[in-house]
Every structure is written in structure tokens, then in C-alpha cells.
Amino acid sequence: MADEKPTSWWATLPGLLTAAAAVITAVTGLLLGLGQLGLFDAGRPAASTASASSTTAGAAQPGSTVRPTGVPSATGDGAGWTVALPAERKFRAGDVEYEILGAGVRPDVSGQVALTVALRCTNHGRYDINFWDSTFRLNADGISHSPDSGLNELVAGDSSKSGDVRFILPADTREALLRIKFVQGESTAQLAISPP
Incomplete structure (x- = not known):
């Protein structure tokens, strides 16, 4: 009995099961990470950001405020203000698509105006995505504004x-x-604001 050598933990069944579980966990984590980066989407068509960037306000109906029914909107009473939207209102890159549903302007108490854009976010992928202010910026008179x-x-x-x-x-x-920011780039939509 004194001559018995202790066996390595690799040679025991619990040791082998622990090692197999660690390998499976590591491979699963790697595959999930690569899927989030879009590595497995090679067969899908390329993002449509190039065509979305070429939208212009000239194709929209000037002087019209588009405010679809049934869409939540905090635009309030614009008192005659109007927003002309571009003809192209859908922007997609990868699994994420944004659609401009409408827009409205109203005077703000601080002597400024509040421009509200109603948007729909569609997630064509399998995993949850954020739909938040951080995705959008508005350039006006050379200044980039963040939403509030x-x-x-x-x-x-x-x-x-x-x-x-x-x-x-x-x-x-x-x-x-x-400006609509995607992981793959950015799309833009020109808006024209008309006072009463």
C-alpha cells in the first residue's frame, strides 16, 4: 500500500467532466461573441447605408408634417410649424432598421424650438438591441445636437x-x-423646418 502513486486529477471521471465542461463553455462563449459581431452573416446582402445617405428633402412634400395615426408622439401643438421629410425614410444596416414615421416642431418655453421625430426600430436579428437616444444626432447650422x-x-x-x-x-x-448611427456606419436624412 505504501507503493501506490496518487493518480492525476485528469485520470479521474470528475476531472474529465470538469475539463469537458470548461471546453464547451469556452467554445460557446466564442461562438456567441462572433455571432454578435456578425461573422456568420456573410451570406446576407450588404448594408444599405450608402443609398440611405443620399436622401434629400427635395423629394419630400414641402410644407407637410407627417404624423401617422396610432404612433406615439410627443410633438404637441406645433401652432403652424411644419417639417418636410425625405422620400426615403427607411435606413438599415445589418439586422437593425430604423424608419422615420413622422416629425413635428413646437416652440419651446426657452425661446427655442423642440423638434420631435417619431421612429420605428425593427430588430431583424435574434438578440435584443438598444433603441435609445445615443443612436441619433441632429446637425443644424454646423452644430451637432444630442436628443434629450x-x-x-x-x-x-x-x-x-x-x-x-x-x-x-x-x-x-x-x-x-x-444622423442615425449604426455599428457599420451612419445614415442621414435631411429635414426642412418651416415656421408658421
């Missing part, structure tokens, strides 16, 4: 959600460029 609407939603895989993004702008703003 507090939008922060999760959109589950293969589903859509609508929400409002609000920007506070100088009252003399007449043209603005909505």
Missing part, C-alpha cells in the same frame, strides 16, 4: 418598437440633418 427625450428601450429579436426622439434647437433653424 430619454428614449431607452430594448427591442427583442424579430420585433419592432416605436418611440420619439426630441431635439431642442435654436428658433431660427430651418434645415437639419438627422
Whole structure:
């Protein structure tokens, strides 16, 4: 009995099961990470950010505010203000798609104007994504404005959600460029603002 050598933990059944579980966990984590980066989407068509960037306000109906029914909107009473939207209103990159549903402007108490854009976020992927203010910026008169609407939603895989993004702008703003940021790049939409 004194001559018995202790066996390595690799040679025991619990040791082998522990090692197998560690390998499976590591491979699963690696595959999930690569899937999140879009490595397995090689067969899908390329993102449509190039065509979405070429939208112009000239193709929209000037002087019209589009505010679809049934869409939550915090645009309030615009008292005659209108927003002309571009003809192309859907922007997609990878599994994420944003659609401009409408827009409205109203005077703000601070002597500025509040531009609210109603958007729909569609998640064509399998995993939840954020639908939040951080995705959007508005360029007006050479200044990039961040929204102050507090939008922060999760959109589950293969589903859509609508929400409002609000920007506070100088009252003399007449043209603005909505920027939608994707992991793969950025799309833009020109908005024309007309006072009463």
C-alpha cells in the first residue's frame, strides 16, 4: 500500500467532466461573441447605408408634417410649424432598421424650438438591441445636437418598437440633418423646418 502513486486529477471521471465542461463553455462563449459581431452573416446582402445617405428633402412634400395615426408622439401643438421629410425614410444596416414615421416642431418655453421625430426600430436579428437616444444626432447650422427625450428601450429579436426622439434647437433653424448611427456606419436624412 505504501507503493501506490496518487493518480492525476485528469485520470479521474470528475476531472474529465470538469475539463469537458470548461471546453464547451469556452467554445460557446466564442461562438456567441462572433455571432454578435456578425461573422456568420456573410451570406446576407450588404448594408444599405450608402443609398440611405443620399436622401434629400427635395423629394419630400414641402410644407407637410407627417404624423401617422396610432404612433406615439410627443410633438404637441406645433401652432403652424411644419417639417418636410425625405422620400426615403427607411435606413438599415445589418439586422437593425430604423424608419422615420413622422416629425413635428413646437416652440419651446426657452425661446427655442423642440423638434420631435417619431421612429420605428425593427430588430431583424435574434438578440435584443438598444433603441435609445445615443443612436441619433441632429446637425443644424454646423452644430451637432444630442436628443434629450430619454428614449431607452430594448427591442427583442424579430420585433419592432416605436418611440420619439426630441431635439431642442435654436428658433431660427430651418434645415437639419438627422444622423442615425449604426455599428457599420451612419445614415442621414435631411429635414426642412418651416415656421408658421
